[in-house]
Amino acid sequence: MINALVKSVFGSSNDRYVKSIGKIVNQINALEPQIKALTDAELQAQTQKFRDQLANGKTLDDITPEAFATVREASIRVLGMRHFDVQMIGGVVLHRGEIAEMRTGEGKTLVATLATYLNAIEGKGVHVVTVNDYLARRDAEWMGQLYTWMGLTVGVIIPNIGEFERRDAYAADITYGTNNEFGFDYLRDNMKHERSQMVQRPFNFAIVDEVDSILIDEARTPLIISGPTEDKTDLYLQIDTIVKQIDDSYYDADEKTKNISWTEDGTEQVEQMLIAAGLLESDNLYDVENTQVVHHLDQALKANIMFKRDIDYIIKDDKIVIIDEFTGRMMDGRRWSNGLHQAVEAKEGVKIEPENQTMASITFQNYFRMYPKLSGMTGTAATEAAEFWEIYKMNVVTIPTNVDVKRIDEEDQFYKNTEDKFKAIAKAIAEKAESGQPVLVGTVSIEKSELLSHFLDQEGVKHSVLNARFHESEAHIVAQAGRLGAVTIATNMAGRGTDIQLGGNVEFREEDELSGVAEGPERDAALAKIKAEVGAERDRVLAAGGLFVLGTERHESRRIDNQLRGRSGRQGDPGLSRFYLCLEDDLLRIFGPDTLFSRMMNSNLEDGEAIGSKWLSKAIETAQKKVEARNYDIRKQVVEYDDVMNDQRKVIYQQRAEIMDSDAVDDVVVDMRHDTVNAIVGEACPPGSYPEQWDIEGMKVRAAAVLGITPLFDQWMEEDQLEPEIIEERIRAEVDEIMDRKIAAADPAIWRRVEKGVLLERLDHHWKEHLATLDALRQVVHLRAHAQKQPINEYKQEAFGLFEQMLDALREDITGILLKSELRMTPSAQESLPDLPDFLTGHVDPLTGLDNSDDGDGSAGQEAMFGSLAGSARAAFGPGGSNKDNPYANMDISRNAQCPCGSGNKYKHCHGAAA
Structure with missing residues (x-):
C-alpha cells in the first residue's frame, strides 16, 4: 500500500527513467529546424561529419541528439514517416543497450533506425536480428532505403545464400538476419580451415526484434550443427x-x-x-x-x-x-x-x-552475450524483466504510447467443455462479422484452428485460416485482417511482423491487385481508388468498434496472450479483446486446480452456459505463472549446462583461430610431441616410484603405438641411477630427429600447411567426439540426484575431466600422425585443405527434442563451406561444367583443390565433377 502511495506521488522508477530521457528528446527537437533547413546533399553529408567527429575523440553519446535529428529528417524525405517523440525515447533506450517495450503498432521497426544508424557510423557493424526470413528481407529493403540514402551499406543474411554473399552482408555497416542464421554462421565459421573462409567479423552491437521470443522462448533450445551417422x-x-x-x-x-x-x-x-x-x-x-x-x-x-x-x-x-x-x-x-x-x-x-551426431552447438544465451552491446524491442517484455536482467544484464524500459490505448479487455468466459466453448465462439464471431466488426481469433494449435474453422463453416461465416499449412501467404492475410467483417484465425500471432490496419492495408492491396498493371495514369487511378476505399472502410470499422481479438484459450505464457491482445487498439484505435476457456483446455487440465474447477463448474453451469469471474481469471494467471517459472527453470538449466561447455568452446575456438592466423605451427607441434613423450613416461614411471615398479613393457607398447619407435629401454635400464627425466630426454631426442629428417625432405611451405591441416582436422574430430560424450553425460547425469548429489556440479566435474582427457588424446593423435605418416606431394597439394563434412543445422531442446530453427536442409551451410560466387563474379568466371567442357582436364589438379576457374568451389564440385 505504501509502495502504491509513493508511486502515485513520484511515479514508478520506469516513469522517472523515461522522463529523464525526455531531456535528450528536447535537444533533438530543438535541432529539428536547423536540420530541416539542410539540402539533401548536406543532410547526406552528415554521416561523414559524424565519422570525423568520432575520429576526433567524440563519443556516440556526444553525437546522439544531432544524429537522431538527422535520421528523423532523412526518414521524412525518404520514407515519408516522421518519428514521434516516444519513438525517440525508444531509440535512446536501444542505443543504451536496453530493451524497449513498445505496444504493437507503435512503430518499432522505425524506432530501430535511430540506434542502428548511430551505431553503424563507427563502421564496426550493427546486426538487426529478426524472428523470420520474411521480416529480415522486408526490413532490409524497407529501412535500407533510409540507410543507403545516408551513405551506409546494408546486407541481409537468409538461408541458401553463398559464402561470398554472406561475407559481403557481414561486411556491410548494417546486417539484417534471423537469430538462427547469425548463430549458425558463428558455428560454421568455427568449423572452417582458413581465416579467409570465415564470413563474420568481430561482434559489435545487435538489436533484437521480438526480443522476448528470441531470447526467452527460443532460448530453451540450443543451436546444433550435426552430421549423419x-x-x-x-x-x-x-x-x-x-x-x-x-x-x-x-x-x-x-x-x-x-x-x-x-x-x-x-x-x-x-x-x-x-x-x-x-x-x-x-x-x-x-x-x-x-x-x-x-x-x-x-x-x-x-x-x-x-x-x-x-x-x-x-x-x-x-x-x-x-x-x-x-x-x-x-x-x-x-x-x-x-x-x-x-x-x-x-x-x-x-x-x-x-540420425545425426553433434558437431558444434551453442545456446542463444551464450551467443548473444558475446556482443559488447545488446539491445532489444518487443511489445511484451515486462513480465520477464527479472530474467532479462539475470541472464543478459538488460534493463526493460516500458515506452509510453503516442496516443492513449482505447481497447477494452473483457473478463474471460468459462465453459464446461470444448464443444460448448467453440459453439459460443462461433456464435460470437458470426454476430461481430455481421455487424462489420473485424475479428482476429487466436488459437494455440493447428488442430484447434481447423476445429474452429469447422464450427464457422456450420455458421456460414466466411473466414481465413493462418497456420502452419498456409504460412506462405501469412503476411497478406494478416495485413487485411482489419477489413470490414473480416474473420481471421491465427495460430499464434507472435512475430508476425505485419500491422493490422483498420479498413485494410493499402500497400498489400496494391501488391495483390495491381501487380500486373504498369506504371502510368491507369495504375495511379487504380491506386487512388484503393486508398479511397480503404479510408471509407476504416471509418465503418471504427464505427463498428474496431478490431475484436478473441482468444480460444489461454497460452502457457502471459506474454503470448498480451501479444494477441496487442493486435487490437493500435495507435489509439478502439478495440475489444476477450478469451474463451473451458475445463478441457490444456493449461487448466495440466496446471490448474482441476478438482476445484470441476466441482464448481459441473455443479453450477448448465450445458452451453458461461461464467465470468475475477477469481477464475486470477487462478488462470497463477497457472500461467507456474508454467513461466517452470520454463524459466528449464532455460536456466540449459544455460547452466551450456556455460560449462561454453568455457571449453572458447578455448577450442580460440585455439583454432590462433592456428589459422599463424604462419607456422611448428612450435605447437613440438610442444605437443614433448608433452606426449612426458605423458607416456610419466604413466609408466610414476613420480616417487622405484625402478623395479616401473612398467617398462607398457612403455614399450605405448611408444611403438603412439610414436612409432622402439627405444632401447632395456639397455638404458642397465645404467645406474637412470631417472625418468633422462628417459624423457632420450625419447624426445629420438622423435625430434625423426621429425627433423622428415621436414628436411619436404618443401617448408607445404609442410607448414600439412601441419596446420592436421592440427585443425584432428582438433575438430576430437571436439566432435567430446561433444557426443557430453551429450550422453547430459542425458544421464540427472540420475546422480538419487545419490544426493547435485547433477550440475557432477556435470561440471566430469566435463572438466573429459576435456583434459580430450586434450591428452588430441596431443597423442597429432604426434602419432605426423611421426608415422609419409608425405607424398602432388603439384597441387598446397592448394588442398581437409574435406569438411556435410551437415544439418538444428535448434534442439535437450530435454524434449523439440526443434525450432530456420535452416535445416544444410544447403546454406554447405554453400558457406564449399563456397560459391554471386552476381557479377559468377557471371565473370562462369559456372563449372562437365569433363568434356573442362579446360583443365589435362592439368594435374587435386580433387580437393580450389577450382582454377575462380568459382570458389573445390575442383571436384566444379569443373572436375565428371572427371
Whole structure:
C-alpha cells in the first residue's frame, strides 16, 4: 500500500527513467529546424561529419541528439514517416543497450533506425536480428532505403545464400538476419580451415526484434550443427512394433515435461519382448551393452504417446514436418535429435532418415552475450524483466504510447467443455462479422484452428485460416485482417511482423491487385481508388468498434496472450479483446486446480452456459505463472549446462583461430610431441616410484603405438641411477630427429600447411567426439540426484575431466600422425585443405527434442563451406561444367583443390565433377 502511495506521488522508477530521457528528446527537437533547413546533399553529408567527429575523440553519446535529428529528417524525405517523440525515447533506450517495450503498432521497426544508424557510423557493424526470413528481407529493403540514402551499406543474411554473399552482408555497416542464421554462421565459421573462409567479423552491437521470443522462448533450445551417422532403420521399426503393443499400465507419462518412465511391471514385460525379438545383447535390460536399445525404446515410447500428429508435427510429402511450438509454423527441414525424429517416422510409416551426431552447438544465451552491446524491442517484455536482467544484464524500459490505448479487455468466459466453448465462439464471431466488426481469433494449435474453422463453416461465416499449412501467404492475410467483417484465425500471432490496419492495408492491396498493371495514369487511378476505399472502410470499422481479438484459450505464457491482445487498439484505435476457456483446455487440465474447477463448474453451469469471474481469471494467471517459472527453470538449466561447455568452446575456438592466423605451427607441434613423450613416461614411471615398479613393457607398447619407435629401454635400464627425466630426454631426442629428417625432405611451405591441416582436422574430430560424450553425460547425469548429489556440479566435474582427457588424446593423435605418416606431394597439394563434412543445422531442446530453427536442409551451410560466387563474379568466371567442357582436364589438379576457374568451389564440385 505504501509502495502504491509513493508511486502515485513520484511515479514508478520506469516513469522517472523515461522522463529523464525526455531531456535528450528536447535537444533533438530543438535541432529539428536547423536540420530541416539542410539540402539533401548536406543532410547526406552528415554521416561523414559524424565519422570525423568520432575520429576526433567524440563519443556516440556526444553525437546522439544531432544524429537522431538527422535520421528523423532523412526518414521524412525518404520514407515519408516522421518519428514521434516516444519513438525517440525508444531509440535512446536501444542505443543504451536496453530493451524497449513498445505496444504493437507503435512503430518499432522505425524506432530501430535511430540506434542502428548511430551505431553503424563507427563502421564496426550493427546486426538487426529478426524472428523470420520474411521480416529480415522486408526490413532490409524497407529501412535500407533510409540507410543507403545516408551513405551506409546494408546486407541481409537468409538461408541458401553463398559464402561470398554472406561475407559481403557481414561486411556491410548494417546486417539484417534471423537469430538462427547469425548463430549458425558463428558455428560454421568455427568449423572452417582458413581465416579467409570465415564470413563474420568481430561482434559489435545487435538489436533484437521480438526480443522476448528470441531470447526467452527460443532460448530453451540450443543451436546444433550435426552430421549423419550409420543407418539403423530396422532397429527403429522393430522397436516401434514392440512399443505399439505396450499397455498404458506399463508406463507413467508426464505431460508437463513430455517425459515417460517405465513401471516395474512394464520393465519386465518390455524386457521379455526385446529378448524374444533378439534385440538385447544380454538378459538384463539395463546392462551397459543394451544402452542403445533402451535409449531408442524410450524415444519410441515418447514418439507414440507424447507427440501428436497435427499438433507437434504434420505429414507432408511423406515426411514428418515439425510444427514450431512458438509460432505454429511448419519447420521444413527441422529434425528432432537423439533418435526422436526417427521414432516418429517409424510410428507414422514414412521413410526413416539416419540420425545425426553433434558437431558444434551453442545456446542463444551464450551467443548473444558475446556482443559488447545488446539491445532489444518487443511489445511484451515486462513480465520477464527479472530474467532479462539475470541472464543478459538488460534493463526493460516500458515506452509510453503516442496516443492513449482505447481497447477494452473483457473478463474471460468459462465453459464446461470444448464443444460448448467453440459453439459460443462461433456464435460470437458470426454476430461481430455481421455487424462489420473485424475479428482476429487466436488459437494455440493447428488442430484447434481447423476445429474452429469447422464450427464457422456450420455458421456460414466466411473466414481465413493462418497456420502452419498456409504460412506462405501469412503476411497478406494478416495485413487485411482489419477489413470490414473480416474473420481471421491465427495460430499464434507472435512475430508476425505485419500491422493490422483498420479498413485494410493499402500497400498489400496494391501488391495483390495491381501487380500486373504498369506504371502510368491507369495504375495511379487504380491506386487512388484503393486508398479511397480503404479510408471509407476504416471509418465503418471504427464505427463498428474496431478490431475484436478473441482468444480460444489461454497460452502457457502471459506474454503470448498480451501479444494477441496487442493486435487490437493500435495507435489509439478502439478495440475489444476477450478469451474463451473451458475445463478441457490444456493449461487448466495440466496446471490448474482441476478438482476445484470441476466441482464448481459441473455443479453450477448448465450445458452451453458461461461464467465470468475475477477469481477464475486470477487462478488462470497463477497457472500461467507456474508454467513461466517452470520454463524459466528449464532455460536456466540449459544455460547452466551450456556455460560449462561454453568455457571449453572458447578455448577450442580460440585455439583454432590462433592456428589459422599463424604462419607456422611448428612450435605447437613440438610442444605437443614433448608433452606426449612426458605423458607416456610419466604413466609408466610414476613420480616417487622405484625402478623395479616401473612398467617398462607398457612403455614399450605405448611408444611403438603412439610414436612409432622402439627405444632401447632395456639397455638404458642397465645404467645406474637412470631417472625418468633422462628417459624423457632420450625419447624426445629420438622423435625430434625423426621429425627433423622428415621436414628436411619436404618443401617448408607445404609442410607448414600439412601441419596446420592436421592440427585443425584432428582438433575438430576430437571436439566432435567430446561433444557426443557430453551429450550422453547430459542425458544421464540427472540420475546422480538419487545419490544426493547435485547433477550440475557432477556435470561440471566430469566435463572438466573429459576435456583434459580430450586434450591428452588430441596431443597423442597429432604426434602419432605426423611421426608415422609419409608425405607424398602432388603439384597441387598446397592448394588442398581437409574435406569438411556435410551437415544439418538444428535448434534442439535437450530435454524434449523439440526443434525450432530456420535452416535445416544444410544447403546454406554447405554453400558457406564449399563456397560459391554471386552476381557479377559468377557471371565473370562462369559456372563449372562437365569433363568434356573442362579446360583443365589435362592439368594435374587435386580433387580437393580450389577450382582454377575462380568459382570458389573445390575442383571436384566444379569443373572436375565428371572427371
